[in-house]
Amino acid sequence: MEYAFRNIERKWQENWKASNAYKVSNESTKPKFYVLDMFPYPSGAGLHVGHPLGYIASDVFSRYKRLKGFNVLHPMGYDSFGLPAEQYAIEHGIPPAVSTDQNIATFRSQLDKIGFCYDWEREVRTSDQEYYKWTQWIFLQLFDSWMDRKLQKARRISELMANFEVEGNAANPCPGEKNLFFTAAAWLAFSDKRKAEILMQYRLAFCGIGEVNWCEALGTVLANDEVINGVSERGGHPVVKKKLRQWYLRITEYAERLLAGLQTVDFSESMKDMQSNWIGKSFGAEIDFELDLVDAPAEGKKLKVYTTRPDTIFGIDFMVIAPEHELVASITAAEQSTDVSSYIDYVNSRSERERMAEKKITGVFSGTYCKHPFVDRKIPVWISEYVLAGYGTGAIMAVPCGDERDFKFANHFNIPITNIIGSFYDGTEANPTKEAKLENSGFLNGLLMSDAIAVALDKLEGLGIGKRHTNYKMRDAAFSRQRYWGEPFPIVWKDDVAIPLSSAELPIVLPPMTDLRPGPDAQGPLANLPEWAAYEGGTREVNTMPGYAGSSWYFLRYMDPNNTDAFCSREASDYWGQVDLYIGGTEHAVGHLLYSRMWTKALFDLGYIGFDEPFKRLVNQGKIGGDSRLVYRIRGTKQFVSAGLKDQHETDELHVDVSMVDGLDLDMEAFRKWKPDFAEATFITEDGVYKCGSRLEKMSKRYFNVVNPDDIVERYGADTFRMYEMFLGPVEQDKPWDTKGIEGVHRFMKKLWRLFFDVEKGAVLTDATASDAAWKAFYKMVKKVEEDTARFSFNTAVSSFMIGVNDLTDLHCHSKDLLAKFLVVLAPYAPHIAEELWAVMGQSGSVLDASYPAVEEKYLLETSKEYPVAINGKTRTTLNLDINASQADVEALVLVDPIVMKWLEGKPPKKIIYVKNKMINVVLG
C-alpha cells in the first residue's frame, strides 16, 4: 500500500470540517492559549509559497498547545478594506466589494489546501458591515475621550467639560493648542461653537487642518509612498502639499505608555527599537531668550528654543528658527526684509522630497539679535530650513563647536565659533561629546558636561527662563483618507461642528458606488453622492477611515465574533485576554502594531477590556525569496546562449518562468511555446543542455519566480509542504525557496509510511512492544521535538523527526504502542498523515485530541559515554567511559590510551581536564 497523500488529505479535510474539529468554545475548563496570525490583505495575486510560512508556524504551535491540554484560539480573517481594490475598480470597473469577495474566495481555497486548524466560524472581514459597525463604534469612543495626563488615562469628554466648569483648563492644558488657557468663567461664557472647537483640541480622535500630498492632475490625495521624488508614482504628475481638513488619532498622548509598555512584552530587540525610535523620546529643556529688537514689530516676544544640551549654553553663537516659524515675519528687520522674503519664497518652492534629497546649507539672517542670559553677547537669529517647524519649538540655539549641523552652518556663513570644550574641539569639526570639562562657560566652568546638564537646568528653572521638557518625534496619526473603500465616519458636520452620530445608528453603511472618481475640493468619492451625504440639515463626513482602522482591533473581535450588542463582551475578552503568540512580518513594526497597541490602551482606559497590551509575544517570520531563472539572448538575434558560454557573446538577460526549468536546465520546447516572441528561438547549449542563470530576489510576478502553494500541495501533499516550509530554516530568518529541496522531506514522509505499511505486504504493524533501543530513539526524538517546538525552532524539530524515523527504520520497529505515540508528536506538523495512520491503527477518537506523550526518562539513562579526548584542545580520539567515572579513573585510563601516549612522547602531561558528560582534555607540558 502506497502513501496516497491526495486521497488521505482530501478525506481528512472533509472529515474535520464535517465534525467541526476546529471549533473553539469560550467555555472550557482548560487553560486558554491565543495564537494569532497577522490577517492578510486579500490581494488579487493570491498566495505564493512565502505567505503561509508564518501561518504554518502558528498552526503547528496551536496544534501542539491543543495536544498539551490548552483551549486554543487560532482564528483567521481578512483585512479587506484598502487601496488596491479601489484602484482595481477604477481600472476595471469592478466594484471593490465584488473583487474583494472573489479574492477572498481564492485565498480561502488556497488556505484550505494546507490544512490549517482555523475555526472559520470566527472569521472576520474588516469590510463587513457587522464588523465595521464596531470599528465606527470604537471611533466614537475615541472621539468622546481625552487623555488625563496626570492619571495617564483616557477619560470621557463629559468629565472634562465638568472640570472646565469648575476650574477652567489650568489643570488640564490643551494638547492641541498649547497656548490656550481659560478660566471656568471664560469657559461658561464661550459660545457652543467655541466650546466644540476647544473640545476638539482634546479629543483622542479629532479633526484638524493638516498637510496632504495633493496631485492636481489625478485630482486626488496620495499617501506618502505613492509619491516618488515629488511626483506621483502613477503617471509622474507633480504633487504639492495642500492643507486639508483631516481626522487624526492623538497617539502622541500615549507616547509615554507606548514606550513603557514595550518593557512588558516579548518582542524582538529590533522590533522594540523600531518602535522606540519612532516614538523618539528625548529629554531636554525649553529656554526663553529675550529678543533684542532693532526695528521689528515683535514687541515683548521671546524666542523659545528646545535643546537636549543646556550644558552648552555658553557656546551659543547664533539662533536658528524654521522658515515656517510664527516669529519669522515679526522679527525680520527692515533692512533684511528683501533677503528674508526671497529666502522664504525659495524654501516654499522646494518640495519636502527635494529638501530631503539634497541637503544644501541655506539660510538667511533675520536682522535681529537675542540676548544671552549669562554673558553680555548679542546672538544673531537666522532662518534656515535645517530646523524643522514640527519638532520641539521650531527654533534652536546653535552651538557649532558641539553640533555638526551648526558647525557646517557657521562655516558656510562665516559665523565666528566659540570654543567651550578646550582641546576636545580641534577647529575642523564639531565634537558632540559629553565627556569634556567646560571652559568659557561662566558658572559651569570646570564641570564635566554630563554633570553640567542638571546644573544648567536648575539655574535656568531658578531664573524662570527655562523648563525641563520631554519631546517626542512621533506625530499624531492621520486617520482620514479621501477614498471610497474604507469605513465611513459616524460624523455629521453642521455649521463646521462635527457631531457624532449615536451608536444606535451604526453601522453607517458604505453606499454602493461604481464610479469611484474623487469628489470636488480634494474630497473622497463619497462627496459625489450628495443625497447620501445629506443628513438632517447637515452633511456627512465624506472621507473614510484608513486601512489600519479595522486592523487595530480585529484580535478582539475573534474572541466574540457574532456579538451584536458589543464589539466583544467583557466575559470573552476576560477569558481570552492577551494574544499569547502573534506571528507576522516586520513590515507592520510601526504602523499596525503601534495603532493596535494604542486602541487597546484606550479601550482598557475606558473599561471595555482588562489588559492594556494586546500582544504578549511577537514572532516575526522571515520572507521567502524567489529563486529566479535567467536566459541570455544574443543581442539583436533570436538565439539564446547557455549560461556557461554567455561571456563569449554580447547578451541581454531575460527572466524565464521557473516552472519551465528543472534545476538550471531549461525545457527548451516549453520555452518556445511560452511567448510568441520565443517561438523561433534557437539555443547554444552545453552538451545539449541549456543552463539558465539564477538569482535570488523578491518573489514577484514580474520575475516569473512565483511558486504557488497549490502546485506544491498537488505534487507533494499538504503535510510535505508544511514540513518543508518548517524545515527550510529558522522561521524568523529570510531564506530562498528551493523546490528541489522538498524531495528530501517527501522521502521522509514515505519512509515514515513504511514503518506502517509495506508496498507488497500491507500493514506491518505488530502488537509486540518495542525494544528498549527503539524506545530510546523515540523518546530522544520526542524530547527534542517538544523542546524545539516550544522555542519555535521548527526546522530542527523536523530534522529530529527525520533522525527518529531513520533510527526506527534501522531498528525495524513496527510496534503499535510506540508508533501510536509517534503519531501524536507528529500531528502538529503533518496532521493528515497522522490522522490517517491513527485511524488505520484503530485508535479511538481523533489524533488532534490525543494526549502528548510524556518522555520516559528511564529509556534515556546512559551508563557510559563516548568521551572525546582532546590533546591541547584538539580532539584526537574517543574513550568509552562509565558515566560516573572519577577524575582518577579517567586519568588512569587516558594515560594508557595508545593515541594519548603517542602525543605524550613519554613525558607526563601538565594537566588532565575532565568535564563530566562533556569531554576530556590532555594538556601537554
Added chain:
RNA sequence: GCCUCGGUGGUGGAAUUGGUAGACACGCAGGACUUAAAAUCCUGUUCGCCGAAAAAGCGAGUGCGGGUUCGAUUCCCGCCCGAGGCACCA
C-alpha cells in the same frame, strides 16, 4: 551617519549553558535492484597534504586581525561585508 540583526561546506542549514564544527536535508559522484525507467536501498562527499587505493595519519578551517581560556562558531577589543529600520529630531 545612527540603531538592530546577520556572515559556518557546492546549497539550505545544525551545534540550546565556552566542551567532538558541519547534525538533518538538497545537490553531486559511485554502486545495488530492474530489459529499462520510476521508486527504493547502499557508499562517499569541508579543503589541503601523504598515498596506486583503502585505512590511518598530519595540517588548515565558522568574514578579517588581535585578545581571554586547558579549550572559542559561542566571550572581549578593533575592522570588513550584507540585510532591515531611522534619518537635518537640535
